[in-house]
Amino acid sequence: MSSVYGQTLLDDMVQRQGLPMPLVKQAAQEILAVIREGLMSNGIVNVSNFGTFRLKLAAARQGFNPQTRERITIPAHQRVIFSPCKALRDLIQPVHHPVIPIGPDVTPQRTAAMSTPIASAGPLATKRIMPPAQPVTEKPETSELPPPGSTTVTPERRVTPDRRHHAEQDETETTEAPHQPHTTKQNAPDVASRLDAFTDSANAIALEAEEETDTTGRSKKGLYLGAAALLVIAAVTASLMYDSSPKELPAAVITTPSADSRPASTPLATDTLPPEAQVTVAAPATVEAETSANEEVDYSTLYTEMADTQPEAPLASVAVTGEETAAETVSETPPPAQVTETTVETTTEQAPPAITKPVAIATDKPTTFFFTEQTHKITNGESLWRLARQHYKNPLLWPHIYQANAALIDNPDSLRQGRTIILPSLQGTADNLTKTDRRNIAEGYYLTYLYYKNTGNKDAFFALLEAKRYDNKVVEEHRSLLRLSKVEEIMLGHQETMPF
């Protein structure tokens, strides 16, 4: 392990090859000179049976003088790299010991990082975005809930925890694939514990509301049941209100449609309440069908209405729901929430597989949005993630931009420099998204899923999970087109939708 200088090499050569020393000496000098000059002119010099010398640019960086602790800038320079050829490498390390994979229970950080915006977004997003507030849409019913209403609903809802439990058991039994189950198992207890936390909490109203959203999200059957239950409550409350105080009529009228019970053609007509209630009680399922049909026709009026009510919507509604205070103040809060819901539904019907842009309609009247629509020319080094961080204050909302520019962006992971894209407006803040925002983001994630799926990215599924997290409807609409594996189905079933 000693050091050898040039002269030793020369002696060695003379001895082995029997060449005269002066020639060898000059040759050694010239060889090194030629390599040096080759590096200068070509930047790369290959010496067979030895290796390759090449140059690598080192960018300027901040350093400091260790003696004086003075900050200095190390200028950009070229580094000389030598990569030995295989023969030489094998000479240095003759035996290559195998690389041993350390069991699957040690998750490599890279796998999480590879799906950066999607998988790793999970916990962070939950922390940052999920407000402790209760579901906004369910608010009218829960706060107004009279004793008879709650009794009619509870038996049916009690079913859901059991169902959830079964699903968990199934999942633990069926997961046997090498990599996937790992993530599944991680997800499952997380979800379960969170659900437990919910059930343990003394806030019964919150629980009911939460489960309501879950049931609706879980299956069509659940949706119908939930809708039916809500219809009953709505009808009861409406009739009660009507009987007790005719002055509160408008409030009652407006709260009913949020239960999906009411044709959208009559949101402002205050006199038609009794027939309304009769219809809802009579046949909930058919009425729902009618609703969707009617909504399609009348959404334009709803949009205008929404535009009027929108300004206070995000902040006001959540503030009230968070406190869960006044049942009587409901008459003020429901309009924005209810209207946004119906608009989203209408867009749902409008947008079959090819996803249109509901944003465009919403931004017709830019009021006090968190971020108002802008155009943006992509410059070097920009990404959706970075743009979202810059403009929306939360990089996790990047699919919002992708969704609005799906035609312009071929690859969401790399943007083309020089193209002009639209930065769509964000109605709510990053921590408090409106339903339209959520839908757009979910669609963005769904598009990402499709892109990843087409390009064979195995993390594609995480994009779908995110889509469900933001808006379950988006996933449900395309559910028939998705070919999910069994494990993926289970994982998707466990993915919670962000509560309102």
Add this chain to the structure above:
Amino acid sequence: MTTAELVKALAKRLGVSQKQARTLLDGYVGAITAQLAQKNSVILRNFGSFSVKDVAEKRAYVPAKESLCLIPAHQKLHFKPAKRLKDEVSEAVPHE
């Protein structure tokens, strides 16, 4: 720059045939390699030094295996360019 080009340039400078130049190059490189095989460092003035370095065992994500792996301790060749080579090259080659 390929080895052939290197040999050609060398032959021109030394005033020998390309075949001889090739022999000289191979002999020189062979002499360095022989020393490195014995784990000796080779120090070439104003050019740089070749040395054999020990790399300790480490854990790293191996993309091919798609998992965290234990990479055993091994040895590798390390080249450190001389200051003069570094400076000369850096001056000659533009870097923005």
